[in-house]
Amino acid sequence: MKKKCKKLFIVHAVDTEGPLYESKLETIKRFNEIIKPKKQIKTIKELDLALNGKLFSNKINRKIEKNFHPHLLHYNKNWSELQTMLKKISKKKFRKSFKDSDGKGYKITWHCVDHVNYKKNPRRRSLGYGKIFDYYNNYIQKNKLDDDIQFHFHPMSIFNECNKNGFLFFRNDNIYQILTRRILEKKWFPSAFRAGFHSERQDLHDFLEQYIPFDLSNINKNKKGRYSKNNQIADFRYDWRRATDKWEIYNPDHDDYQSPGNCRRYIGRTLSIMDRTVAIDQKEINKAFERANLGKKTLLSVTNHDFRNMEFEINYFINMLKKSASKYPDVKFYYNTTSEGFRNVLNLNLPKKKRLSIQIKRVSKNKFEILTKTGKVFGPQPFLAMQLKNGRFIHDNLDFDLTNKKKWYYSLSSDSINLKDLKKIGVGASDISGYTCVTVLNL
Numbered sequence: 001m002k003k004k005c006k007k008l009f010i011v012h013a014v015d016t017e018g019p020l021y022e023s024k025l026e027t028i029k030r031f032n033e034i035i036k037p038k039k040q041i042k043t044i045k046e047l048d049l050a051l052n053g054k055l056f057s058n059k060i061n062r063k064i065e066k067n068f069h070p071h072l073l074h075y076n077k078n079w080s081e082l083q084t085m086l087k088k089i090s091k092k093k094f095r096k097s098f099k100d101s102d103g104k105g106y107k108i109t110w111h112c113v114d115h116v117n118y119k120k121n122p123r124r125r126s127l128g129y130g131k132i133f134d135y136y137n138n139y140i141q142k143n144k145l146d147d148d149i150q151f152h153f154h155p156m157s158i159f160n161e162c163n164k165n166g167f168l169f170f171r172n173d174n175i176y177q178i179l180t181r182r183i184l185e186k187k188w189f190p191s192a193f194r195a196g197f198h199s200e201r202q203d204l205h206d207f208l209e210q211y212i213p214f215d216l217s218n219i220n221k222n223k224k225g226r227y228s229k230n231n232q233i234a235d236f237r238y239d240w241r242r243a244t245d246k247w248e249i250y251n252p253d254h255d256d257y258q259s260p261g262n263c264r265r266y267i268g269r270t271l272s273i274m275d276r277t278v279a280i281d282q283k284e285i286n287k288a289f290e291r292a293n294l295g296k297k298t299l300l301s302v303t304n305h306d307f308r309n310m311e312f313e314i315n316y317f318i319n320m321l322k323k324s325a326s327k328y329p330d331v332k333f334y335y336n337t338t339s340e341g342f343r344n345v346l347n348l349n350l351p352k353k354k355r356l357s358i359q360i361k362r363v364s365k366n367k368f369e370i371l372t373k374t375g376k377v378f379g380p381q382p383f384l385a386m387q388l389k390n391g392r393f394i395h396d397n398l399d400f401d402l403t404n405k406k407k408w409y410y411s412l413s414s415d416s417i418n419l420k421d422l423k424k425i426g427v428g429a430s431d432i433s434g435y436t437c438v439t440v441l442n443l
Contacts, residue, residue, distance in 0.1 A: 004295030008288060008333040010100070010321070011301040011341040012314070013194055013216050013270060015152050016110040016136060018126035020307035021077045026122065026163075027068075034067050035060065067276045076307045079126070079135075088311045090143040098318045101332040104146075106314065109338040110136045110306070111152035111194040114178045118162040125162045129181050137186075148337035149188070151212065153178070154196030155204075165196065165237070169203040176395040179428070180385040184393070187438045189383065189428030192216060192338040194270075194303065198238035198278075205257040209265055210379040213432055214342040216301055218258075218269040219278045220245045244269065247288040247298050249345055264378065264432065266342055270301035273313040285320050289328040297345045301338075339434035348433040350375075355435040358382060360427055362441070363409075366419055370398060370439075372406035375431045381408055382429035389423045419443075 022030075024044045031047060032040045037056060041047055049055040051068055076082035088094065095105035112133045115125040126132060133149065140147045153175060155166035169175065182188045193208060195217035208215055220240040242258035244250060249268045253261025271280040280302050288300035304313050325333060336344060343349050356375035363369045370382060386394045396416065398408035412419050426440035 006292050006295060006331045008292040008298050008300055008331050009336045009341045009344045010333055011109065011299060011336050011338050013109045013111055013301055013303050013338050014306055015194055015303060016112045016132060016306050018132045019078045019082050020075045021124040022075060031068065035063060071274060071309065071312065072276060074309055082306060085310060086139060089314060090145060098322060100335045102334060104335060107146050107335040107337055109148045109150050111150045112136055113152040113154060115162055116174055119160040121162040123163045129178065130185060133186065150192040150338050151190035152194045152196060167199055167201055169201065169207060177393055179383060180393040180395050183385040183426050183428040183438055184387050184424050184440055187440060189430060189436045189438050191430040191434035191436050200257055209263055211383055213265050213378045213430055214339060214434055215265060215267045216270050216338055218243045218267050219271060221271060221278045247291050247300055249299060266346065268299050268301060268342060270303045273302050273304040273317050280317065282320050282323060285324045289324045289331050292331045293328050299341045299345045343434055350433050350435060356429060356431040356437040358427055358429060358437045358439050360439045360441050366412040368410045368425060370408040370427050377429045378432050382427035384410060385426045385428065386422060387424040388421050
């Protein structure tokens with residue numbers, strides 16, 4: 001009898017948002033919103049007393065400990081502090097402190113966000129297109145890491161406040177501006193996504209279904225326990241109640257991203273490291289190993305933020321991995337990037353000659369042809385990106401070929417763009433296996 005393959009693929013997908021600052025007054029506001037004490041605290045002295053367990057009952061103190069643990073209040077407030085932390089976790093000794101079954105070290109996928117077009121920035125976020133992306137791209141190359149960069153996006157808040165979360169994906173065209181620039185300036189396009197604030201709605205679901213095959217945003221944990229009647233408001237902002245709470249990947253339904261269906265993209269499950277809401281624990285890691293031990297290829301994923309002490313959090317996670325690995329010695333486990341993890345679990349790996357390749361060429365004075373040379377584009381069309389000579393970046397839809405589903409066109413006209421104004425035109429796309437291609441034509 002053929003022995004069952006027992007493989008577990010471990011992914012660490014970081015919501016990469018750069019430094020974060022929080023004043024004591026902002027902490028007081030958060031404290032009152034989360035703890036909801038009958039008598040709200042108003043001063044820094046009262047905050048310090050509350051955090052040290054000297055102001056409230058034992059019941060409330062337990063809630064304070066969970067939500068305002070000293071670790072959760074320590075931020076990398078600037079790039080210097082963040083760099084110091086990154087230096088520690090890039091060392092070979094740290095990465096190989098607990099090797100996987102192939103003898104390889106720990107991998108991290110940096111899902112990079114762009115903080116752009118905000119009017120208020122009290123948390124001193126690092127604003128600008130590509131600023132965080134460039135920092136981590138250089139960090140990976142400089143330290144010769146096997147890490148990867150993928151995509152993270154926060155919809156704009158209603159009043160353009162950088163310290164607050166939005167839930168309407170298309171409140172503006174930030175998403176198009178960000179991806180257009182990453183195609184034309186970085187020659188990069190994503191194959192994997194992490195939702196800002198873990199929050200997904202139908203508009204984001206529809207967008208991802210067009211362009212990005214791998215979505216690592218399901219954070220459902222303990223359906224019955226977390227979503228109680230008394231805790232609906234907080235939890236429903238990142239609502240994953242209907243999604244699976246098992247370590248499995250699924251194709252979502254067209255009208256409900258949380259239910260299995262016939263969409264082409266894939267959604268995986270992840271839990272946070274040392275988070276106050278959906279934290280990974282020994283029980284959950286054991287569940288992943290148990291599933292793999294049954295011969296089911298399994299994706300175990302964790303997430304956190306780069307503005308935290310990642311050295312401490314990774315060590316915390318690895319210590320639990322060690323316990324589960326010793327409990328399930330027959331399970332082989334492997335550190336993967338986000339896209340590698342999906343590919344390996346879903347058996348989507350392709351040889352290089354079959355991966356996506358796209359050509360863009362000018363076929364007449366005002367017409368461009370986009371042709372898939374090898375592979376197949378995920379979704380109905382590649383993502384079109386253009387830059388004008390005046391510096392403006394533009395995204396638009398392509399025209400479809402009537403007979404060839406691997407070919408598209410874009411025509412310049414008085415209704416769109418004049419040729420004399422166009423500086424660059426390019427496309428970016430992923431295939432269903434998460435292999436990406438970017439082609440840029442300079443004019």
